[in-house]
Amino acid sequence: xPDDDDSRLVEHxxxxxLAWRGGFLEVRRDRVRLPxxxxxxxxxxxxxxxxxxVPIFPDQRILVERQFRYPVGATFVEMPAGKIDxxxxxxxxxxxxxxxxxxxxxxxxxxxxxxxxxxxxASEVMDVFLCRDLVHAGQQQLDVGExxxxxxxxLGWLIDExxxxxxxxxxxxxxxxxxxxxFSGAWPWPEFERVG
Numbered sequence: 067x068p069d070d071d072d073s074r075l076v077e078h079x080x081x082x083x084l085a086w087r088g089g090f091l092e093v094r095r096d097r098v099r100l101p102x103x104x105x106x107x108x109x110x111x112x113x114x115x116x117x118x119x120v121p122i123f124p125d126q127r128i129l130v131e132r133q134f135r136y137p138v139g140a141t142f143v144e145m146p147a148g149k150i151d152x153x154x155x156x157x158x159x160x161x162x163x164x165x166x167x168x169x170x171x172x173x174x175x176x177x178x179x180x181x182x183x184x185x186x187x188a189s190e191v192m193d194v195f196l197c198r199d200l201v202h203a204g205q206q207q208l209d210v211g212e213x214x215x216x217x218x219x220x221l222g223w224l225i226d227e228x229x230x231x232x233x234x235x236x237x238x239x240x241x242x243x244x245x246x247x248x249f250s251g252a253w254p255w256p257e258f259e260r261v262g
Contacts, residue, residue, distance in 0.1 A: 074101055077108070090114060090149065113190035117160035118147040118237050120178070121170060122198045123218065126249060129168055129200075130224075130238070132215040143217075143227065144235045147192065156193035161261065164197060166207040167214055172197030176256040178244060183236050192237060194244075196256065221245050 077098040086093040092112045100106055121129035134141045148163030150156060157175060165171055174197065181192040208214060224242045227233040233242065247253040 076101065077106075080105065085109065109187070111184075111188040111190070113149075113188050114152070115150040115156070115191045115193075116147050117150060117156045117163060118145050118181075118192050118194040118241065119160050119164045119168075119172075120145055120194065120196045120241055120245070121164065121168065121172065121200055122196060123200060124198075127218040127220055128224065128245070129170070130217055130219055131167065132217060134213065142235045143219075143233055143238060145194075145238050145241050146214075147237060157195065157261075160193070160195045160197070165203060166209075167212075168216055169202060169204050169206045170200045171203045171262070173199035173201065173260060173262060174258040175261050176258040178256060179240075181237060181240060194237070194241060196258070198258065221249055 077100055080097040080099055082094055082096040084092060085095045094110055094112055096108045096110075098106055098108055123129070129146070131144050131146050132141055133144060146164060146167045148159060148167065150159045151162075154162070157177070160175070161172070176196045178194040178196050181194060183190055183192060206214065206216075221242070224233065224238075225246060228239060228242050233239060244253075248255055
């Protein structure tokens, strides 16, 4: 049985400096004291966090996006997601981003899980929400420079793409595994709440 007392592993910040700041990301360089008393340096990206939305239709199809991701130079199939703006809760972000990126409003929401997609070098946290009872509300309201194509897919399609190595976005892989367990009845569905 694992030991729940992790205090012997904790590193303590001695000082911190800003190495670089961009539009919404920054890179910090911290000097830390290790548990054995030695010092080391940790460099990491500070990210405001994000919300991931999993829009599920009554026929169990899932709304996904196709989007080109410049850092890796490829187009990805992804669950809709967006960064948390200052002062927003993850659910507020999810509701706003769902409308902006997909032109849908969801009347029912359930928190599914929390992800830390890059724990070795970034502070990003992603809260994942299932949403259903979807209503089309006009047109996408994409940011300048954002191009997103929408597609309704089945869970079977997602699993086939995952097994074929074509579904490499980590949040989408994790959501696919969750959906497989939920749709099969192996895991209970979280409780949905009416919103709005």
